[in-house]
Amino acid sequence: GFTESLNTLRHTFTHAEVMGRARSVVGWVLLTALAVLLCCPAALSSLDEEHPDSDTEHGESHEGNETGFHIVTFRWEHVQAPYVIALWILVASLGKIVFHLSERVTSVVPESALLIVLGLILGGIVWAADHTASFTLTPNVFFFYLLPPIVLDAGYFMPNRHFFGNLGTILMYAVIGTVWNAATTGLSLYGIFKTGIMGHLQAGLLEFLLFGSLIAAVDPVAVLAVFEEVHVNEVLFIIVFGESLLNDAVTVVLYNVFSSFVAIGGENIEGLDYFKGIVSFFVVSLGGTAVGIVFAFLLSLVTRFTKHVRVIEPGFVFVISYLSYLTAEMLSLSAILAITFCGICCQKYVKANLCEQSITTVRYAMKMLASGAETIIFMFLGISAVDTKIWTWNTAFILLTLVFISVYRVIGVVIQTWILNHYRVVQLEIIDQVVMSYGGLRGAVAFALVVLLDSQHIHERRLFISTTIIVVYFTVIFQGLTIKPLVKWLKVKRTQQKEPLLNEKLHGRAFDHILSAIEDISGQIGHNYLRDKWTNFDRKYLSKLMMRKSAQVSRDKILSVFRELNLKDAISYVSEGERRGSLAFIRSSSDVNVDFTGPRHSVVDSSVSALLRESTSEVCLDMQAIENRMKSGKDREETVTHHMLQQHLYKPRKRYRLNYSRHKLAVRNEGEQQDKEIFQRTMKKRLENFKPTKLANNYTTKFRNMKKERAAKKKHSDAVSNGKIPAHSVSFHVNKDSDVEDHYDPSDGGISFLITPARNESDEPISGFNNPGFSTEEDDSTFQMTPPWVSNEETVIPSQRARLQLPRSPTNFRRLTPLQLSSRSIDSFLLADISDEHPLSFLPESSM
């Protein structure tokens, strides 16, 4: 019977495919088909025990069974559990892919809602297949495996400044707000129940309060999932999200208190128990936080000494954080608080201690785990709902719960905000309050908690579960769907995705100092005062203790922003250059990479000398000189930049050195020397490649003159000269820390490229097109590969216009790359072709 239905299903799908509808439909079909495939082994193993191999797909193994010796055996049971898990993860992830095929859908419907619907569908299929709900979200799996990555991610990437800046507000909402929600919802439901509208329920006040406490808490997973797509301003986000994280302690305590009260029975509760409940709140919350901080300390300390085990470095972050979670759980403290604070506290030191690659690894792994867990949670929230055993309907109870949680959330937010606004520097406006009320999403935590209820004591467990599911669906799907339009309609301040500006960072720092000074002067201990004290303490003791010696140097934020900006420029500079096939674009007056041009040229007085000095001293690709300079402290950043640049340059292509050691990943392990060398070689090669492209024999002198003129005038000249390009790249790459100057004297001794034996002098560049810079092979290969047009000494001098234009045309660029593919150079051919009076009219002029 099952196989038949399966076939019918497949038939339907094939039919749909034949219809040839939109891509997304096909995607859906594929996905559903996969889901079917997924369920069938499970279903088969449970239902068709006698014919385990009836499915045709496993035919081969069937034959294998009959011989004496099994070459191949089919051992489904052997792998079943992990296999099913892996397939579910795959399905969920594929689901995500499918959702994003259509941008229109994901821009309107939040992913979490889509996943729940997907889960419902899959659950339906599973249900249709074997009439049992074999896959549900069990509290165990949820709390032990799915929740920690999400919360750790939240803590590790927590914007600490915003978080601690609004900590008071967050705590207020998290503690008072949650208690308020729990109490009012529970009591109101109980009150209504007393009127008899809900019919007969086997529940007393304590049961209602228990339900209220588990349904009260705003859920971090749901909030994250929805708010991440909404992009409200940071303050608003951190308040709602922080609340959802920190209310865990309250939820845990309320839940534990009431469920134990229910267990011992209302009449046996003594006054002392209430007192214990309150005490346990402080123990659970502060204890959880303390556990988190202790583990963060451990983690920071450990990462300080991982220099020689770089490969497993990222592992520490995850393992120790996870241990903090488990430890708190073991001590029955708030595990969420523990792992959140572990992430919050360790982030600074871990980021300082780990090497660049490990940080990236941690970042991506964490995002992957969190996003994966989130996906699975929502999908399973959908799947779990398809189970007749948990459903029971009580219209009044369910509807009233929905009404109460919404209404009391609004009331709670308004009251608390009113109080808080007396103490806040930045007032929370009505609009913010609306979003905060509306953002009170309930989610998987509530579901897991309600499933955890003991049906022995809680007779209405099924009703509670059904209601929780409805509430979760309502908040995630309905509110999740409508919050975006609401935010838009209310014109809530959004986050601006903008580049960090050095000015902002710098003056921001000054503002901090000013504010703390003003607090000192006015003699009050305020937020700025505390922050200032903390920064000092951190710098004096904590950083010294938990950061590597090397990391302690210049960890200044301003410096890192500066570095970041330069890096970004560098990367965009190079990639833009690559894209356009030259670095010529930099001289064009178009708006790319303004940072290198523009006002810098008009700096008249003070910088002229600096520029000239830099151009003579720093434009130097002599290996020895650079290595000497590398040893000086200043070049530490350069090395970092070099490293990043070099990574950027190499990565899309081939890995430069294959290292088969399991313990050594990248050359970086060996120190940065190798990196530098590679970088320098690449740069030289690239410069060399650009140079002959641009410089013609007759051009050099002209160029030189022009340079002088420019140096004198210091004016941004529109006469875009190709000749400057090598200079540009030279100064740029070597001199990343300082500003990039564009003054270059080709006769300057510092520039001696001299790499390719086939070439003579840097001052006497060979024209002709040699462009292997775009195929990043080992240097050696470049050396050996002497392009035909170089070896036969035939120089083709492109016209100035061609030289100007050719390299920056993207269409052209494609033609330039496949050097090695043809024995005859198309490029030189092309160049020769257009050499004189054919100004390449087919090329776009936009970049001029």
Next chain:
Amino acid sequence: MGSYSSHLSKIEDLQGIIQETGFTKAHICRLYDRFEELDKNNKGTLSREDFQRIGELAVNPLGDRIINAFFPNEKQTLDFRSFIRILACFRPTAKDKTADPNAPEPINSRTNKLRFAFQLYDLDGDGKISREELIQVLRMMLEAQVTDDQLESITDRTIQEADLDGDGAISFEEFRKSLENINLEHKMSIRFLQ
């Protein structure tokens, strides 16, 4: 507060101060207490030395500059009125819906907050932050490990970023422009205790 009224009677032109600064009576009272606390010799005015005695201010990298900001135009003393006027600059800015174009600019306006910060940089008071001036401030704020070269590069880059008219210095207008996206109401405001 027991000494509430006795304090208030000591303050001259209380209404004027309230009007000008927007502080409440309780604020003013508390700040007056503080003023007297700082005024070690009961001169009725504060001197630079009074400020320098504040321990936290001494470790503040910009401490000296900030003290100087309280003593504009080479003045050597600071009376309460000026004291509170400068502090008022850091009051949170209220979202004023009924913005009256004719009304005088409130003392805690965005421009005034910016101006306070700007004058910390602009040592010679020529209305421009020159490269040297910026380097000086940066040197104070950045950690000692930052080398001079880095410092200069950062300075150049900062000027380049903000300098719109290309004179190699940051004017107040450019300063304001470069901080356009900064929520100054947040970043340059503190909540004064009552």
